[in-house]
């Protein structure tokens with residue numbers, strides 16, 4: 001039997017593995033519970049397992065948990081940004097935010113990213129590799145264990161394009177919502193995409209109940225192509241058609257992410273154009289001034305521009321929020337911390 005890494009294994013896969021080793025089936029629930037409920041990162045701590053089994057697991061199914069290499073704590077709010085190291089030395093970012101409803105964690109799905117968005121530091125050196133589902137869940141467990149908190153909401157919006165790692169993403173969603181483990185409510189999960197329309201439709205067909213966030217960042221193809229290479233593959237019309245398909249299939253509102261970039265996508269006329277495109281959709285727009293990226297020549301819009309843009313959308317009856325800028329005093333833009341603290345070079 002081909003097994004994925006141990007943190008990625010579902011209860012039935014543990015059961016099949018253990019039975020194949022002549023062990024009792026109930027051990028599967030015990031091990032899954034240790035990993036996904038108890039924040040145990042080594043077999044040696046699984047005290048209700050016989051030593052001989054623990055030793056065999058150590059030898060055959062090593063636990064590849066993400067570990068915290070560095071934590072940057074914001075002085076202005078409770079945001080903490082972590083640099084995490086994976087078993088092979090690669091590094092990713094994870095961000096903890098405190099809201100009135102609880103703790104939300106933004107996790108990474110790939111080491112780097114190949115989508116090439118111009119405003120993003122994660123993509124500067126391309127994609128190194130995909131994360132396994134186990135490496136996605138272990139970001140959550142590492143933070144919960146280190147901070148003594150319970151993460152109630154998870155956003156797959158860190159380094160990487162989740163739909164570019166589709167199978168592991170789906171496995172991650174199943175693992176984290178499994179009743180024998182963390183048992184996170186599916187309603188508290190958000191997956192963010194830059195707009196891979198084929199995967200969006202596949203994802204819609206699963207109708208899991210996950211919130212979909214779409215990085216739109218432009219009111220038309222011309223502007224979108226300037227800042228997001230993915231717009232050369234899929235037009236905005238195709239993207240919005242995939243969004244409508246998602247809302248039709250799932251009856252869930254889509255969140256459109258729109259980073260306001262000074263003199264690129266923040267004009268009043270562009271707000272009106274955007275409103276025209278989104279009218280009638282089951283959607284909501286999240287506006288946020290761009291976090292500057294040192295290596296890029298783009299900067300965020302002034303607060304007045306942000307407010308004016310939001311006002312136009314409101315007048316046009318498009319639901320909109322201006323997202324709170326969190327962790328401004330730490331390396332806020334995605335990929336910056338990893339870039340500063342590792343030997344990532346532009347590819």
Ligand code: SF4
Pocket residue numbers: 113114115116117120121122123158159160161193194334
């Ligand atoms: S914004 Fe997201 S999809 Fe775009 S390059 Fe960065 S990580 Fe990739």
